[in-house]
Amino acid sequence: MKRLGQLLTLVLFCLTATLLQAAEEVRNVRAWLAPDNTRLVFDLSGPVEHKLFTLSNPDRVVIDIDKVSLKASLDKLGLEKSPVETIRHSQRGDGLRIVLDLKDGVRPKSFDLKPNDQYGHRLVVDLEMREQAVVTKTVVPVPGQSGKRDIVVMIDAGHGGEDPGAIGPGGVREKDVVLAIAKKLKAMIDSRQGYRAVLTRTGDYYISLRGRTGKARKSNADLFVSIHADAFKDARARGASVWVLSGRGASSEMGRWLAKRENSADLIGGVGSLSLDDKDDVLASVLLDMSMNASRKDSHQIASRIHGNMDRFARMHKKHVEQAGFVVLKSPDIPSILVETGFISNPGEARKLRTASYQKQMAEAIYRGIVDHFWEKPPAATYIAWQKQSGKAPVGGERMYKVVSGDTLSVIAQRNGVSLQQLRSANKLSSDRIRVGQVLRIPAG
Numbered sequence: 251m252k253r254l255g256q257l258l259t260l261v262l263f264c265l266t267a268t269l270l271q272a273a274e275e276v277r278n279v280r281a282w283l284a285p286d287n288t289r290l291v292f293d294l295s296g297p298v299e300h301k302l303f304t305l306s307n308p309d310r311v312v313i314d315i316d317k318v319s320l321k322a323s324l325d326k327l328g329l330e331k332s333p334v335e336t337i338r339h340s341q342r343g344d345g346l347r348i349v350l351d352l353k354d355g356v357r358p359k360s361f362d363l364k365p366n367d368q369y370g371h372r373l374v375v376d377l378e379m380r381e382q383a384v385v386t387k388t389v390v391p392v393p394g395q396s397g398k399r400d401i402v403v404m405i406d407a408g409h410g411g412e413d414p415g416a417i418g419p420g421g422v423r424e425k426d427v428v429l430a431i432a433k434k435l436k437a438m439i440d441s442r443q444g445y446r447a448v449l450t451r452t453g454d455y456y457i458s459l460r461g462r463t464g465k466a467r468k469s470n471a472d473l474f475v476s477i478h479a480d481a482f483k484d485a486r487a488r489g490a491s492v493w494v495l496s497g498r499g500a501s502s503e504m505g506r507w508l509a510k511r512e513n514s515a516d517l518i519g520g521v522g523s524l525s526l527d528d529k530d531d532v533l534a535s536v537l538l539d540m541s542m543n544a545s546r547k548d549s550h551q552i553a554s555r556i557h558g559n560m561d562r563f564a565r566m567h568k569k570h571v572e573q574a575g576f577v578v579l580k581s582p583d584i585p586s587i588l589v590e591t592g593f594i595s596n597p598g599e600a601r602k603l604r605t606a607s608y609q610k611q612m613a614e615a616i617y618r619g620i621v622d623h624f625w626e627k628p629p630a631a632t633y634i635a636w637q638k639q640s641g642k643a644p645v646g647g648e649r650m651y652k653v654v655s656g657d658t659l660s661v662i663a664q665r666n667g668v669s670l671q672q673l674r675s676a677n678k679l680s681s682d683r684i685r686v687g688q689v690l691r692i693p694a695g
Contacts, residue, residue, distance in 0.1 A: 274298050274318045276346065281327040282411035284455035286379045288332040288356075291412055294318070294371040302360040302375065311350040311358045313375060318346050333377055355380040368414060398633040400446040401624050403439055404471035406578060407432035407449065408478040411456035416481030418600035425454065427603045428477040431591060434613035435475075442621060444633035459577040466584055472629050473552065474586040475616060476578045479603055480567075481595040488596040489567030490612075492557040493588040494549040495580060496573035548585035548627070555689070556589065556619030562678050563611055564592065589616060622689055626652075653688045666692045 278293035292315075299316040324337050333354035340347050356377040363372040407429040409415035415424025432449055439447035448469045450462045457465070466474045480491070553571040560566065567590070579586045591612050592599035602608040628635035651662060659682040663673045674682070676693040684690070 275321045276315070276318055278322045279324060279327060280412075281329055281332070282455045283328070283332055284411075284451065284453075284457065287455070287457075288329070288334065288377040289411060289456060290327075290375040290377075292373040292375075293322070293369060294373060297362070297371050298373065300360065300362075300373055302358060304358065309352040309355065311352065311356070311375070311377065313348045313350075313360065313373075314342070315346045315348070315373065317344050320346050324348075333379065350375075350377075363412075367417065369412075372412075374412065398444075398636050399631055400444060401473075401629060401632050401634055402469055402471045403445065403447045403620060404466040404469055404474045404584075405432045405435055405439075405447055405449050406462050406466075406474065406476040407451055408476060409456070410451050410454055413456050416479060416594045418479075418481070418594035418603075419485075419597045420600065420604075422594060422600050422604045424479045424481070424594050427479050427594065427609070428591070429454070430606070431477050431609045431612050434610055435477075435616055438613060438617040439620070444637065445621070445624075462578055463581045463584075463586075466581060466586075471584055472624075472632075473620065474578070474581060474584050475620070476576075476586070476588040477616075478588060478590050479592055479594040480590040482593060483595075485595055485597060488565055488593045488599050490560050490564045490592045491567040491572055491590040492553045492560070493572050493574055493576065493579065493590070494553050495546055495586065496575050498575060545581070545583060545585050548623075549579070549587055551627075552585060552619055552623045553587045555622055556587065556616050558688075559615035559618050560589075560612070563615075618691075622691070626689070651690045651692050653684050653686055653690060655686050657684065657686075658682070659684055662690065662692075668693055 273296070275295040276292050277295055280291045280293070282289040282291070298318050300313060302311065302313050304311055319341065320339055324339060327337070329337065333352055333356050334350050335353040336351045338349045338351070340349075357380060358375065358377050360373065360375045363369070363374055365371055407425070409425040409428070411425075413425065415428070417423055429451070436447040436449055439445045448465075448471065450465050451457055462476070463474065480487075550571060557566065557571050574588075576588055579588055589612075592603055594600050594603055624634055625638065628638055651666070653662070659673060659679070660670055662684075663670045666673075670682075672693050673679075673690065676691045
């Protein structure tokens with residue numbers, strides 16, 4: 251009996267050990283498809299160890315996950331337009347092997363994500379396409395004026411896919427709100443002759459922070475605008491804000507670029523016309539500093555215009571443009587701004603942000619700031635530069651006027667042949683108070 255008891259104890263111990271070894275589960279699998287990337291997300295019951303490797307002839311990606319069992323379906327993931335031909339799995343002892351049979355070449359990588367407010371432990375597998383098309387500037391055909399290009403604006407809707415951003419009352423998600431604003435802004439920009447807008451993402455998928463600025467560079471963008479909606483643990487926090495790169499952020503980015511310039515294909519100077527890799531340390535540092543200073547100056551000017559436009563209808567968090575070291579603001583050669591459209595964690599602002607009318611107001615405030623800036627400082631060889639040099643009024647018959655000392659609204663209206671009411675309406679002014687340096691829109695008389 252004693253020996254039987256010992257054997258029973260041993261069997262129970264082995265069974266318990268086996269159960270403990272495969273204690274975790276893959277409870278769900280989700281796929282996010284982007285134009286140049288596919289992301290697979292495995293929802294787990296707890297943390298796991300894994301390894302990823304590739305096999306060729308035929309091409310496959312293999313993911314081995316230790317001490318886990320599959321409790322989710324791998325069917326109906328919607329991978330038809332992805333580089334994955336089929337997805338297979340097998341249980342290997344106390345672990346799980348997942349094999350992705352490929353129809354296109356990819357650069358795979360994987361990483362773990364810790365639990366957040368929406369999801370538990372996750373294993374993420376990213377499949378980046380090896381060949382990516384490079385978007386170039388469209389040349390705008392202008393009668394009698396060949397070779398005039400569009401001003402290109404890269405619009406970045408923050409977050410996306412696995413990253414919902416902030417979540418407000420009623421489940422409103424930042425990633426949805428900012429994409430809606432971005433699409434409205436793109437439509438406004440594309441409707442104006444001499445401009446073209448490009449979205450970093452057109453749907454619900456994630457792009458890395460460096461990937462977003464990389465897209466701006468590949469598109470030869472003249473401006474990068476990142477759109478977000480803020481959040482705070484105190485639901486009373488409210489107010490929109492506009493951000494540019496801080497001095498400290500610029501310094502750290504300069505160091506990063508100088509350190510990697512020999513192995514980088516990134517270009518700077520007048521929309522990618524100058525490489526750093528063949529310059530000595532001093533010259534490279536001077537060129538990069540000049541590029542970043544010019545970019546930061548333009549960023550602040552555009553941000554100030556947009557801040558002023560938003561201040562007409564939205565509560566602003568601060569009375570001035572703010573500065574930080576956000577990664578998406580760190581392109582040395584592209585003026586870059588980040589717009590926080592409000593606190594989505596605030597019930598009142600969340601209600602506004604989820605409405606199409608308020609989203610349109612936000613998009614228009616950004617749009618007006620952009621076109622006003624580029625009318626005053628159009629990039630060389632653009633249609634807008636030619637239009638200004640030719641003395642032609644902007645599309646729609648409007649002109650821009652910068653207020654100088656001694657000006658009054660009535661004098662400006664009289665001088666430009668428009669009524670005081672027309673001038674107030676065009677600039678959404680609630681009073682006749684104006685300030686030196688303010689840029690006014692002069693409507694067609």
